[in-house]
Amino acid sequence: MTRERPIGVALLGCGTVGSEVVRLLLSQADELTARVGAPVVLRGIAIRRPKRHHDVPGELLTTDAASLIAREDVDVVVEVVGGIEPVRTLLLDALRAGKSVVTANKALLAENTAELAEAADASGADLYFEAAVAGAIPIVRPMRESLAGDRITRVVGILNGTTNFILSAMDSTGAGYAETLEEAGRLGYAEADPTADVDGFDAAAKAAILASLAFHTRVTAADVYREGIRDITASDIAAAKTLGCTVKLLALCERVVAEDGTERVSARVHPAMVPRNHPLASVDGAYNAVVVEGEAAGRLMFYGQGAGGAPTASAVLGDLVAVSRNLVHGGRGPRESAYADLGIAPMGETPTRYHVSMEVADRAGVLAAVAGEFAKRGVSISVVRQVGRDDGASLVVVTHTARDSALADTVAALRDSEFVNAVTSVLRVEGGTP
Amino acid sequence: MTRERPIGVALLGCGTVGSEVVRLLLSQADELTARVGAPVVLRGIAIRRPKRHHDVPGELLTTDAASLIAREDVDVVVEVVGGIEPVRTLLLDALRAGKSVVTANKALLAENTAELAEAADASGADLYFEAAVAGAIPIVRPMRESLAGDRITRVVGILNGTTNFILSAMDSTGAGYAETLEEAGRLGYAEADPTADVDGFDAAAKAAILASLAFHTRVTAADVYREGIRDITASDIAAAKTLGCTVKLLALCERVVAEDGTERVSARVHPAMVPRNHPLASVDGAYNAVVVEGEAAGRLMFYGQGAGGAPTASAVLGDLVAVSRNLVHGGRGPRESAYADLGIAPMGETPTRYHVSMEVADRAGVLAAVAGEFAKRGVSISVVRQVGRDDGASLVVVTHTARDSALADTVAALRDSEFVNAVTSVLRVEGGTP
Structure with a gap:
């Protein structure tokens, strides 16, 4: 079964992930040959600037990615650079030339999957992206294959290690956001510019990819509602603790039925209270986890390391073996599946639940007035907790599910209410009544 | 891309899983067509005895499986009957005729994967078995695809729902084995003859399948060391609780280095104490979970429903879509990978850890004598706990890792020791020091 010609690989990028890909390719060469049915040979590594990489063979390095990709002995392009350009153009050229692509580039996929998939389809090349x-x-x-015979209804994940590390640390130390972010930076869990992580861009790109797969619909990063964790305070975390919850930055993708009865896709990233007995609550530190609900499969959970050189390289290599097997044995991997073409549900129409903590005046009629604001907007209350204090009282409300816009409007009205001194914490709630 | 000819499916078996397969095939026909690129059409359902199945179309039923499989318009055979014969012969005939097979039959795969895979290879047919x-x-x-570029070192799973239900219930109620088994039967979690579950045969078959995939080596059910849960007592569970552990029936597959330095496969099923903070400890009731450790990937966990009609049918349908896509678009799924051909490590040579509870005489020199029995066999002790009582003392020992035979020999010697009145609980320990 071993074909004469080896599989030639061009690697774009040689950072943390790239150098691990090189290490695994070279150290496992014999095993990979046995698994693929032909040798998998690294033809070259494209880097942006010429510099020394002590851990990879120097003769493989080049700054000319386009020429490397165009080489006749390159069959597969592995991309671990990230960002949109010049990678987009390079990968489109590769796919158009019939070369299969393995990429870890979530930002690119969340913007340009349609364009990449069309180029792959036109030439018959493969496009794999497990590491993204x-x-x-x-x-x-x-999601693309095992659950292809099921109907996925919901995907909820912790997809960003940096924010999960920060929220876990805030939960265990009681410290505020700013000092915890600083600590995360010191420990190497947050970048110098943490925007992509803490503002939810990274998780939103991943949510777009998962929503596209789950619902057979093109979902881009721009379709994903996004709130980050910058505004999470120590008192939010404390409020969650009081209710037996912890706070997580969740990526949620689900089918939502619009008012006209049509099915739409809701994709969103925002912090949420999660009860401590929920499987996602115990996902701590830099770990990732994804819960997938299928109509027939029920609830499945996947857990592991969501970042880092070696773990990401493992996913890249798995894809590289799959793509190489297809080249040796014939056949192609699954293509983009966007036949369902569902609309995107605006955040306001999405059913969510809120937790609201308030400082209120300690006088008669407060609870009635507050409850009235919820009722006026059709929001039903699940739990109310009132605690008297010297200078007033604090009131905690957890709602049942309602349209997010009705909940947001209620909070705005409460902020303006004469009975409410301050709204101290507003958080969405996921996964059962706290 | 849609080919003219639909994909014809023969279903063997119409029990709990089979009727769910039929329901999903019929109710999702349009979605499956969109995903596959051709209609997937159920040609017939083979049942053993002619009887009414209210939930499937009567005209599809037949008792002549061989003729159904042989039909020219059948491309794929889906088998959810179970057992070795007549299924083995039927599936070999199907594969030899170039018809792809999707099976949920763990017993057959754990015995006959080699034979089935060879038949598939000879004709170019696919053999898929996610549901097994x-x-x-x-x-x-x-394991076959995502981790194909990694080196899997260890797989630990809870793979049998019946035993997990019984052990979870014993843990929460403190009841004994016999009465809990009876309760499980009443609730439908245990069969009238529970042997396959409680004696570990079911889990051992699954362990053989996972070990084969993980280590690219043919491992059959006969290669799997097997102990069931019949002998687990309420006092075993209580002893585990005292140490902050729970008892689980684990399937373990790992690479073991033999004394001559060669790498071997250890595959085993036995009850073990698991610390309550271990991810597998919280897998309760009829749920399954598998932890896979890869050199690059690190520790991954997969969790969900391990049995039942709809969940198993979801896995079958995912395979059916994959096989059908291969027929429509060309190509084949991954084949058997057994190139590593590692030897099997006997249980005695496998490194394990023991917990031993004893009733001992309350006199000087007991601890020294007991410790001496461990030391004599090269077993190092991790924890000793001695509790004085009216009629003697109880002694709990947790060892470090040692050869299983040295540990078993030590327990035998302790049973004979004049200092030991009774050995009350012996359990292997997994996942860190309790």
């Missing part, structure tokens, strides 16, 4: 979501955790392949 | 292990949980595909 949740690092080493197999989630793209299970 | 852990029901709806995608585990076969992640």
